[in-house]
Amino acid sequence: MKKFVLSIILTVLMINLVACGTESVNPEADMVSYIKVLEDGTIEGAIVEDFGESYYDVEGLKSMIQDAINEYNQKDITAGIKLISCELIEEQVKVILRYGSYRSYTGFNSRELFVGTVKEASKLGYDLDVSMLGTGKASVKLSQDELLALEKMKIVIAEEPIRVICYGNIDYYTESAALVGKKAVDMEHTQGYGVVLFE
Helix, strand or coil: CHHHHHHHHHHHHHHCCCCCCCCCCCCCCCCCCEEEECCCCCEEEEEEEECCCCCCCHHHHHHHHHHHHHHHHHHCCCCCCEEEEEEEECCEEEEEEEECCHHHHHHHHCCCEEEEEHHHHHHCCCCCCCCEEECCCCCCEECHHHHHHCCCCEEEEECCCCEEECCCCEEEEECCCEECCCCEEECCCCCCCEEEEEC
16 A cells, blocks of 8 residues: 555656756756756756645655665666655755666656666667757757767657756757757657757
8 A cells, every 4th residue: 555655646746847948057946846867877866846744744755765676676776766855946846866877767767767868769769750959059950860860979869848957068858848958948848759969
């Protein structure tokens, strides 16, 4: 029963995104859910949601999340999932988790995430026929053939509408997303995958 309740809580928290289309000096400091891709291959995931203390308290929620992490890490010893923080900020709860890789993020949250090169994504069968916009002054749409030709570029493919923060500057992003500074986009797609290319 506890696992079922936690699953519902995490699902609700992961779906939530406070949409922002404006420039952000520090995109991870905003009170929005995000996925942050780190250079060492790990992923930082933040979940932000309105918090009703009448139903849960922060310490209880923290304990439930930690139990779920422990259980998952025991099943997959390579997952490397850690609870970084769980805090209440002005009636919203912000939970930050660290994942050993994009694979452990996908496994734990049951939400597709890929981080690698364009060539690797293509080999895995991801559909890269998506409309992409450039971030330069002369922003141009990138065709599928042009995208596939950039086989060594780093790519993030995310299933959910969430902020994606990269460790390098973003060059191209899904047409339906909104650029938030040089290294972040808010995925606003309603179906399929959101895609980001970065240096």
